[in-house]
Amino acid sequence: MAEKSNIVFIGNKPPMNYVLAIITSLSASNAKGVTLKARGRAISTAVDVAEITRSRFLKDLKVDKIAIGTEEMPAREGENRSRMVSTMEITLTKE
Amino acid sequence: MAEKSNIVFIGNKPPMNYVLAIITSLSASNAKGVTLKARGRAISTAVDVAEITRSRFLKDLKVDKIAIGTEEMPAREGENRSRMVSTMEITLTKE
Numbered sequence: 001m002a003e004k005s006n007i008v009f010i011g012n013k014p015p016m017n018y019v020l021a022i023i024t025s026l027s028a029s030n031a032k033g034v035t036l037k038a039r040g041r042a043i044s045t046a047v048d049v050a051e052i053t054r055s056r057f058l059k060d061l062k063v064d065k066i067a068i069g070t071e072e073m074p075a076r077e078g079e080n081r082s083r084m085v086s087t088m089e090i091t092l093t094k095e
Numbered sequence: 096m097a098e099k100s101n102i103v104f105i106g107n108k109p110p111m112n113y114v115l116a117i118i119t120s121l122s123a124s125n126a127k128g129v130t131l132k133a134r135g136r137a138i139s140t141a142v143d144v145a146e147i148t149r150s151r152f153l154k155d156l157k158v159d160k161i162a163i164g165t166e167e168m169p170a171r172e173g174e175n176r177s178r179m180v181s182t183m184e185i186t187l188t189k190e
Contacts, residue, residue: 044138047181051165066161068185070146086142090163 005091006031010038010046018049022092023057033064033093039071043088050090064093100186101126105133105141113144117187118152128159128188134166138183145185159188 006025010018022034038046054061069087076083101120105113117129133141149156164182171178 041136041139043142044136044181047138047163047183050163051179051181055165063163066163068142068145068158068161070150084146086139086146088142 005033005035005093007035007037010036010042010049012042012045015045015048015052018045019053019057022049022053026058026094033061033091036090036092037087038089039087040085043086046088046090050092053092058092058094060095061092062095063090065089065091100128100130100188102130102132105131105137105144107137107140110140110143110147113140114148114152117144117148121153121189128156128186131185131187132182133184134182135180138181141183141185145187148187153187153189155190156187157190158185160184160186 006029008018008021008025018036022036025031025034036046036050050063054063067089069089070084071087073083073085075081101124103113103116103120113131117131120126120129131141131145145158149158162184165179166182168178168180170176
């Protein structure tokens with residue numbers, strides 16, 4: 001468990017909320033890194049969060065892996081087709 | 096030149112516009128791949144474009160490289176500070 005990355009899900013809150021979540025999660029555990037997961041419009045926020053964390057706060061973090069993909073979301077009420085939504089995962093690890 | 100990737104800049108138009116630009120650019124040249132470049136909110140669109148192109152149209156394309164970064168933009172009129180904006184590049188190449 002000590003070796004695994006923590007996961008932070010990025011949503012629609014301001015980027016600094018997630019930056020703080022990353023800093024807290026890394027200092028509270030002895031994980032080697034953290035993975036940001038985002039879907040749809042939150043993908044841009046995830047990139048902002050990764051860049052702010054790296055350039056202003058934890059300068060020893062580096063971008064280890066970035067993956068993109070697609071997920072099927074169940075249809076919303078009143079719609080009868082499921083929707084495809086893009087996903088992104090950014091893994092930051094300590095050097 | 097034949098070996099270099101074409102570049103498609105992603106902005107605020109609907110994703111399908113850029114998907115068509117990628118298909119055209121790859122069929123008009125003998126480039127091995129194409130690089131999508133996006134800034135700020137358009138980053139989510141770039142991921143959508145990459146995923147749509149790969150899953151629906153050019154199934155032999157694979158994601159070769161994804162890079163994120165930060166760029167300084169000049170201050171807008173009426174503002175006196177430059178702004179930092181996140182950037183992303185996705186390189187798709189033919190297998």
